[in-house]
Amino acid sequence: MVTSTTPRDGAGRGWPVRAAGLIPVRLRRIGLPYLLILPAIVLELLIHLVPMLIGIWMSFLRLTQFFIANWSAAPSAGLANYRVALDVNTAVGGSLLRSFLLTVVFTALAVGLSWLLGAAAAVLMQGSFRGRGLLRALFLVPYALPVYAGVITWSFLLQRDTGLVNHLLVDQFGLVDERPFWLIGDNSFVSLLVVYVWRIWPFAFLVLMAGLQNVPEDLHEAAAIDGAGWWRRLGSITMPLLRPINQVLVLVLFLWTFNDFNTPYVLFGKSAPEQADLISIHIYQSSFVTWNFGSGSAMSVLLLLFLLAVTAVYLVATSRRRDHA
């Protein structure tokens, strides 16, 4: 037994100073990063990837209420769930298509408006003026608020008889005679859009504001000396420099909005009016009302495929444009 072993040459023989010393240094160096990401991988597998694969499998099963309790015994449905979901002549397919188109329109409007408000505020908040810090903090509050707290408050504002919106429109400004309903019927789409934009535009503002900090001031000054006006500088300097940020921001806004469940769920309760029946809440309702998880999974897989396709096309298109610029 060599007693004078130092840690340096002691790996494997003598008294190992640390248990890790038993593993050859080379292997330790290679293995360490994998060991470090292992917990994250296990958790992602457990909660995201495995359920997703099971979800895809479920979409090929006749997983109706009769098989929910013993779902692994559910008979195969082949492509039947997909066929029903995609056949616009059936009640299920028709309402899915309606909900999908509604979500497309909603997403286009919501992302456009949120980006526009966020960009306008971020650009106009440039420079220093009194109250800037306070305003900035105020703008961020709706985003920091728990979704349900903000949306419940809006549902109070939008109540027909006791809400602020009708009080303003009918009692104070007299714009309409009859008190409109805001949470059912045609108006519910507008309500949902306003509430959603209220909640999400601060995120666009936050990100664009941070992006603007990276636009060098002297570039603007040089352009101003060359006679470039305010709009010209916005279009030729600010926006191109914001392009990488915008590319990510618009994608994230699109994915969040298209998948949004929280806003309609809290605003309307379990049954959203058909004018505000976004795709996530539509799939949720049709799954848990009928307990037909097979059909619900097929719809979810279709949704995922759509999102993947849009994301791929978007990334290719925006990256290529950037190369040409």
Place this chain on the structure above:
Amino acid sequence: MRDPRWLPWARWIVLGFLAVFTLTPLYVMATSAIKPLRDVQGDFQWFPSTVTLSPFFDMWRTVPLARYFANSLVVASVAAVASVTVAIFAAYAISRFRFPGRRVFSVVVLSTQMFPGILFLLPLFLIFVTLGNTIGIELFASRTGLIITYLTFSLPFSIWMLVGYFDSIPVALDEAAQVDGNGPIGALIRVVIPAAMPGIVAVTVYAFMTAWGEVLFASVLTDDATRTLAVGLQGYATQNDVYWNQVMAASLVVSVPVVAGFLLLQRFLVQGLTAGAVK
């Protein structure tokens, strides 16, 4: 450089509109919480007829708010701390090691963010129920199930942001610590984590907010005993008479801690967010 003459006007009009738009619901929330019941049952009133704090006391009796509060607090705190711990290790690996699979890992983890929640909600519900029925691991309607779920929700962004912070810490600092006889893990604990502390706190707040505000999974994976605020707060609306002053008081109380935390730390959050996006 001269700004155009109309710019101050545009600034006040646009920012003024946005301020009113943002503030109105917040104003209604705050003032309705101190209104007596009769003020919120008839026509809307801009100001309370008398100021009362009773909604803040009554709100605990109308629905079991204290239980929801405790559930949310336990679930969100444990999920946030666990998520950040896991994220710290993963982010350190990505920031400091070059290993095969590094990019794939980052992309896969981030892309889970785009999956529709509804796609894994249905299988997760079945998995949780089945695990309870077969091998007795009760994840359905348990806080543990919700904690594990929420942990993974904040994980991708937490890793992303932490990589940004860790990258901004000079590698020379780690190396100095390693020369002093620390291994890579020692360097992480003694040098990198302390240096990235503001970022780590910010990411923890972000993870807490994510869990505190989640509605979809909470609506399916909880029962009466484990219900969180996200679902529990809707209990007021199912009463015969909606006590809007209590609803607003409860909304205010559940919002103040997270809003305050977010506003205090948003500078660090933005830093991490854009550090990742710019690359």
